[in-house]
Amino acid sequence: MRHGKYPFILAFLLPPVGIYAIYMLSPYVQAIYISLTDWSGLSATQTFIGFDNYVEMWNDDQLRTALRNNAILVLVVPILTLLLGLFFASMLNVGGRRRGAAVTGVRGSSIYQVVYFFPLVVSAPIIGIVFSYVFAPENAGGILNRLLGAVGLDSLQQLWLAEQNWLIWIVVIVMTWSFVGFYVVLFSAAMQSIPRDIYEAALLDGSSRFTTFRKVTVPLVWDTVQVGWVYMAIQAMDAFATVHIMLGINGGVEGAGDVLGVMMYREAFSSNDFGYAAAIGVLMLVLTMAVAMLFMRGLRRERVELA
Amino acid sequence: MSTTQTEPAGPSAEVRAHARRQHQPGVGAGERALSLLNGGFLLLWGLITTLPLVWAIVSSFKTNGEFRTDPMGLPGGLEWDNFARAWNAANIGQYFTNSVIVVAMSLTMTMLFGAMGAYVLARYDFPGNRFIYYLFLGGLVLPVFLALVPMFFVVRNLGSLPVVGQFLGLNSYFSLALVYVAFSLPFTVFFLTAFFRTLPNSVAEAGIMDGCSHFSLFFRVMLPMARPGMISLALFNFLGHWNQYVLPLVIMQEGDKRVLAQGLGTLAANTGFRADYTALFAGLVIALLPVLIVYIIFQKQVQAGLTAGVLK
Numbered sequence: 001m002r003h004g005k006y007p008f009i010l011a012f013l014l015p016p017v018g019i020y021a022i023y024m025l026s027p028y029v030q031a032i033y034i035s036l037t038d039w040s041g042l043s044a045t046q047t048f049i050g051f052d053n054y055v056e057m058w059n060d061d062q063l064r065t066a067l068r069n070n071a072i073l074v075l076v077v078p079i080l081t082l083l084l085g086l087f088f089a090s091m092l093n094v095g096g097r098r099r100g101a102a103v104t105g106v107r108g109s110s111i112y113q114v115v116y117f118f119p120l121v122v123s124a125p126i127i128g129i130v131f132s133y134v135f136a137p138e139n140a141g142g143i144l145n146r147l148l149g150a151v152g153l154d155s156l157q158q159l160w161l162a163e164q165n166w167l168i169w170i171v172v173i174v175m176t177w178s179f180v181g182f183y184v185v186l187f188s189a190a191m192q193s194i195p196r197d198i199y200e201a202a203l204l205d206g207s208s209r210f211t212t213f214r215k216v217t218v219p220l221v222w223d224t225v226q227v228g229w230v231y232m233a234i235q236a237m238d239a240f241a242t243v244h245i246m247l248g249i250n251g252g253v254e255g256a257g258d259v260l261g262v263m264m265y266r267e268a269f270s271s272n273d274f275g276y277a278a279a280i281g282v283l284m285l286v287l288t289m290a291v292a293m294l295f296m297r298g299l300r301r302e303r304v305e306l307a
Numbered sequence: 308m309s310t311t312q313t314e315p316a317g318p319s320a321e322v323r324a325h326a327r328r329q330h331q332p333g334v335g336a337g338e339r340a341l342s343l344l345n346g347g348f349l350l351l352w353g354l355i356t357t358l359p360l361v362w363a364i365v366s367s368f369k370t371n372g373e374f375r376t377d378p379m380g381l382p383g384g385l386e387w388d389n390f391a392r393a394w395n396a397a398n399i400g401q402y403f404t405n406s407v408i409v410v411a412m413s414l415t416m417t418m419l420f421g422a423m424g425a426y427v428l429a430r431y432d433f434p435g436n437r438f439i440y441y442l443f444l445g446g447l448v449l450p451v452f453l454a455l456v457p458m459f460f461v462v463r464n465l466g467s468l469p470v471v472g473q474f475l476g477l478n479s480y481f482s483l484a485l486v487y488v489a490f491s492l493p494f495t496v497f498f499l500t501a502f503f504r505t506l507p508n509s510v511a512e513a514g515i516m517d518g519c520s521h522f523s524l525f526f527r528v529m530l531p532m533a534r535p536g537m538i539s540l541a542l543f544n545f546l547g548h549w550n551q552y553v554l555p556l557v558i559m560q561e562g563d564k565r566v567l568a569q570g571l572g573t574l575a576a577n578t579g580f581r582a583d584y585t586a587l588f589a590g591l592v593i594a595l596l597p598v599l600i601v602y603i604i605f606q607k608q609v610q611a612g613l614t615a616g617v618l619k
Contacts, residue, residue, distance in 0.1 A: 005431065015423065016496065022461065123550030240553050277455075281455065
């Protein structure tokens with residue numbers, strides 16, 4: 001068995017490591033260098049311009065809009081999805097009360113999980129296209145406006161995708177919509193592993209449903225909430241497909257719905273400013289890392305309080 | 308992640324009966340109202356989740372006239388011509404074929420190379436083992452966008468190589484598949500390494516006693532044993548590759564090489580001018596079908612596979 005071990009290891013490692021190194025690792029390494037050049041992508045040579053791209057970013061108003069929008073996404077989408085996810089998961093798994101058992105799932109909970117999770121398997125462009133018709137004017141689908149009209153709220157009808165202030169919030173809604181199911185399934189698995197006798201004990205102590213949820217369920221799934229939170233924040237950084245499809249490559253009216261991913265793509269492949277695009281990519285890396293670390297720390301502190 | 312908790316023995320029947328007398332859980336009017344409210348919320352979210360997609364499916368069977376005058380109503384008949392127009396005139400057929408070709412290649416390579424790498428990393432000791440493992444792990448945290456620009460140039464430059472260049476350049480199925488493989492390997496290797504570690508040593512030893520070579524031990528013994536892990540991971544990667552949007556946008560810039568998600572985006576952008584809404588929805592349904600079928604058949608594994616990434 002000793003015989004031929006290294007040729008075997010080499011033969012098995014070469015394809016995966018080779019592909020990974022060429023298509024993923026080498027681009028990451030090059031990205032930082034490209035961000036220090038003024039490369040247009042068309043010329044064979046590029047000039048090293050130091051941190052000029054980063055200075056340009058500092059003074060770029062459009063980048064500020066994109067940053068603000070990314071900040072909204074990173075803060076609001078995780079909070080909304082986690083709250084809704086916890087709410088629905090607890091209803092599905094510990095929401096029912098039957099004779100003889102302190103907690104049970106509600107009837108049909110597995111069907112609900114299947115339905116809630118479905119948006120996760122649908123590609124973001126398809127979701128974006130469908131929702132651009134939901135928010136469209138009435139003569140092109142416009143489900144939302146028609147629903148508002150049907151319940152007598154005509155005054156709220158408007159051209160949603162033409163209103164600068166709404167753009168990023170529409171993206172928030174669409175992303176939340178598609179992600180809630182993920183957390184329902186994730187938290188359901190965590191809640192299923194909570195021993196039932198803890199709920200029996202809570203019930204014997206006369207604890208109300210809300211108290212049980214707050215004092216028993218939430219602390220016991222908090223670990224899952226924590227990882228889920230970080231994962232969600234990182235996902236929310238990338239809103240590329242949703243924004244690109246629903247608002248277009250310029251980020252909607254006056255670029256008001258722009259996000260960093262779309263801006264980077266636009267700078268590279270439509271303005272041919274690859275150096276600047278790479279610099280935005282580096283900024284996204286830094287922000288992703290920072291967000292991950294911040295969210296981890298913030299939550300760890302809170303967990304100590306609750307436990 | 309599958310913590311199958313058996314029902315623990317609760318308090319004795321008397322204690323429970325006592326509790327029931329005191330608090331009457333599940334039988335009081337207040338409790339019942341609350342349950343109804345719960346059910347209402349759950350149903351409401353179910354509707355919010357399904358209605359937009361159901362609406363898209365219903366719209367794909369309408370005529371354009373019906374869609375414009377009554378977008379919320381049911382179609383008068385089934386307008387199959389929408390699907391024909393989507394498939395032919397709107398080029399969805401071509402995009403669908405492109406997606407199938409690319410995903411078939413990328414999924415096969417991801418699973419094969421991922422399993423090979425993970426197997427060696429999990430079960431063989433050699434200098435540099437940990438280094439390579441962490442190299443793959445690093446790919447889990449780096450954002451795709453940082454790599455996007457240089458990746459474009461890497462692929463473009465590979466295209467100018469002699470002989471192999473035609474398969475490795477921009478607008479090539481094989482290039483895009485390789486890019487998918489590279490971006491799927493971190494998670495695949497990470498997940499399968501953990502899986503291969505859990506496989507019993509005794510079987511591997513028995514294989515060696517029977518005179519298996521390293522290669523046949525992998526292909527005949529270990530790989531078949533890893534099947535459950537391979538299946539959930541293959542589903543995860545299938546969905547990821549089929550739904551990919553930004554990577555093909557960079558690699559496949561030629562019109563007739565576009566993949567489905569990309570082609571639909573272009574179609575959606577042009578639909579307003581052509582006013583052929585129902586063909587667009589037919590295209591969406593065509594793109595949705597493979598995913599829907601996979602999800603209905605394998606929903607438990609899909610859910611497990613997609614959530615495993617967070618829990619592990």
